[in-house]
Amino acid sequence: MLSHGQIWAAIDKLAERKKLTASGLARRAGLDPTTFNRSKRVAADGRDRWPSTESLAKILEATGTTMTDFLGFLGERPRRARAVEPLRQVPLLGLAQAGAGGFFDDGGFPAGQGWDQINYPGPNGDGAYALEVSGDSMTPLYRDGDVIIVSPSAECRRGDRVVAKTTEGEVMAKILQRKTSKVVVLASFNPEHEDRTLSPGDIEWMARIVWASQ
Numbered sequence: 129m130l131s132h133g134q135i136w137a138a139i140d141k142l143a144e145r146k147k148l149t150a151s152g153l154a155r156r157a158g159l160d161p162t163t164f165n166r167s168k169r170v171a172a173d174g175r176d177r178w179p180s181t182e183s184l185a186k187i188l189e190a191t192g193t194t195m196t197d198f199l200g201f202l203g204e205r206p207r208r209a210r211a212v213e214p215l216r217q218v219p220l221l222g223l224a225q226a227g228a229g230g231f232f233d234d235g236g237f238p239a240g241q242g243w244d245q246i247n248y249p250g251p252n253g254d255g256a257y258a259l260e261v262s263g264d265s266m267t268p269l270y271r272d273g274d275v276i277i278v279s280p281s282a283e284c285r286r287g288d289r290v291v292a293k294t295t296e297g298e299v300m301a302k303i304l305q306r307k308t309s310k311v312v313v314l315a316s317f318n319p320e321h322e323d324r325t326l327s328p329g330d331i332e333w334m335a336r337i338v339w340a341s342q
Contacts, residue, residue, distance in 0.1 A: 132176035138201035157190040219243035220258040226299040236280040236333030254279045266301050266317045277339035289337040
């Protein structure tokens with residue numbers, strides 16, 4: 129017999145598989161972002177609550193998940209919860225603005241004026257900052273208005289999601305497909321946008337995407 133906990137855990141697992149938070153999953157399905165919050169899983173009198181069949185149907189449709197796949201999540205053991213990092217503030221800039229001069233030093237770390245601030249549940253001392261996505265170049269993974277956190281101090285390896293700035297001032301978010309002493313190949317998230325092949329000398333800096341708020 130299914131339990132409340134199994135169903136809620138399966139919803140969390142679906143969100144995790146789609147690289148979303150529970151709120152992000154609800155938002156993608158056109159639901160209120162608080163639909164799957166912890167507080168919604170227990171009634172005012174302390175009894176466990178079931179998610180509605182309508183909300184389940186909507187998240188399956190929005191993520192292209194079959195009921196068979198969803199039921200498969202019921203048997204998976206949830207990952208051990210990690211300690212929650214305290215929130216800290218990091219600089220925030222629009223992705224379109226990032227190509228302008230004066231916002232970064234030569235290493236790709238935030239500098240100068242004009243930065244807003246945003247809360248980020250990550251470690252201190254890594255030089256991380258936030259960029260707000262604009263346009264459709266990063267869909268379907270990131271959408272217009274999403275915020276990504278990048279860390280210039282994190283090593284960029286093949287397959288990593290990165291933000292790179294060229295010496296001509298162009299800023300792009302891509303997947304690092306290949307990096308050698310002679311060439312850097314950056315694959316696009318959106319198939320409608322072409323991949324880029326650049327010389328290492330054409331890249332002013334590159335930073336790894338370490339977190340996203342969706």
